[in-house]
Amino acid sequence: MARRCTILLTSWFLLLSCGAWAQEQRVFDKTVRTLQVCADGNPTLPPWLSQGKHQHVEVSWDQMSHDYQRYIYYVYHCDADWQVSEGIFESDWLAGTNGQPVEDYEKSFNTTQIYTHYRLTLPNKDVGMLLSGNYCVRVYRDGDGPDESAPVLEARFCVYENSVSISQQVSGNTDIDFNDRHQQVTLRVGYGSLRVVNPAQEFRVLVLQNRRWDTKAVGLVPNERNAAGMGFTHNRQLVFPGGNEFHRFEIRDVRRAAAGVDHMEWYEPYYHATLLEDRPARNYSYVEDQDGVRVVLSPEEGSENTTAEYVVVHFLLTTPRLPGGDVYVCGQWTGETYAPDCRMEYDEQVGQYHAAILLKQGYYSYQYRQADGSTARTEGDFHETENEYTTLVYYREQGARYDRLVGCCTASTRNR
Incomplete structure (x- = not known):
């Protein structure tokens, strides 16, 4: 019990919101969480669309209140370095008109933390992509133009040909x-x-x-x-x-522990999930994983987006302090960056890295990496x-x- 309290009390002041500065998908507003960008509404598929196959990209996020936010989105064609393409006109690559409102939203229902779930699908009746290449979507609050302020979020996706x-x-x-x-x-x-x-x-x-x-x-x-x-x-x-196979855990029911979870508890105002402790591997052992994917889940199947709870998840990596820099919790759901939001703290007394991250209920796979992207010390590297x-x-x-x-x-x- 003493160990449990150390984790909860120490980590509580380090409550994180991983994904706030993603390399591919970025959030600039601290009231926005769980930005997800995928193909055809399937969270396991990357946002890469085959041109001419009638696929769509879905961008969704939660705004942590029930106050309606009128969001406006702009779509941009980018070069291979993700810089906005300067050599072409908007009419060359965009079917429709930029600056459209996000009209698909729904309030959370019967959750301890209230939020509003927003969703944007492209292409749609107002906007379509004419050319292959990289694209970014920037979402602003109504009244904040693209040249006047930072966006609320930025999502990236690709449209590809099959020419080679x-x-x-x-x-x-x-x-x-x-x-x-x-x-x-x-x-x-x-x-x-x-x-x-x-x-x-x-x-x-x-x-x-x-x-x-x-x-x-x-x-x-x-x-x-x-x-x-x-x-x-x-x-x-x-x-x-x-590298090594990803770790995984699942929180479908906030009242009982599931795969990868040691125990669940309630500490006002959040549910807390303490994961089974991880250790760097010395030998390879096969575990079926999803390579960093997140899938939102709740007991209310079919309404996960608005009935899933937000849970403080406690990650534990037991090892002597590692040379080579800071350690981060990483997965596709964290944006794959190494921002302070995802950094773990080391507890010298118990010999353990730990982080407390506020996450939406569901299935997660993750790895521990150091700031240079390496998993050699945190996970081990294996050719298998x-x-x-x-x-x-x-x-x-x-x-x-x-x-x-x-x-x-x-x-x-x-x-x-």
Whole structure:
């Protein structure tokens, strides 16, 4: 009981709101929580839409009150570096008119913490995307124009063509070690019908591990080129640390502990969930996971968005203080950044890192990482780890004014 009180009392003053400064998805308003951006309303799918397949991106968030907020959104086309495209007119890439209101919202029902759930779907009857590439959506309060103030939030998504062919393989036999701590991607891109004159200038190829933009491989130089395409083999930039399987927990019922949860308690004004303590792994052990995904859940199936509770979740990592910098709780739901909001505190007395994070009820998978993105000390790196690798191919033809996203391909080490 003494240990439990230490966690609760010490962590309470460090109550966090992870996700406030996401690299891909950013929140600028402290009254906004649980920003989620996904394809086709499925929280396990990344917000990458195949052009011409009638997919949609869903952006949703909670504003922590029942006071109606009139939100206005603006959609922007961006280049491969996520800077707003300057060389094209809005009418080139936008069907409809910017500055539309968010009209889909619903108040929470029978929850200890009140909130209003807002949802925006693109494309919709007012706005559509005409070109492939990167897009960002910026949401403002009505009366705050895009040139006058910071947005409430910014969400990012991609629309991709299938104009190139992409083949990729992942192996534990790398240019650094053999079936040890790394995985290496071998990649080939076929030009298809694209008119390619200077591939080094016209293409930008990115590779993401588990949808992480903070550790992306970029600036890749092919070592094989011919008239049909280019290949990337034995490329040291495509060697990734293997990492480890994600931890996971589930809070469907706030009155009893479920998977990954040691115990549930009520301390005014929140429910508290203390997770089972984690430790750095010395050996690989397979655990089926979702690579950092969050799925909102509640006992009221079908109305999770407005009936799920907010719970203070206590994360515990038992280990001697680690060299190499601060430790963070990370997952796709934290935005994959290393902001102070996600930083853990170390308790010298008990030899444990801990963080208290206010989260919406549901299923979560997560990892512990240090500020440089490494999991070597916090989780261990293993070549057996099941990881997902996504290749994004951007193309700007000579004389063109914007970056097209001409291909997207995902491969998993499950298929090795």
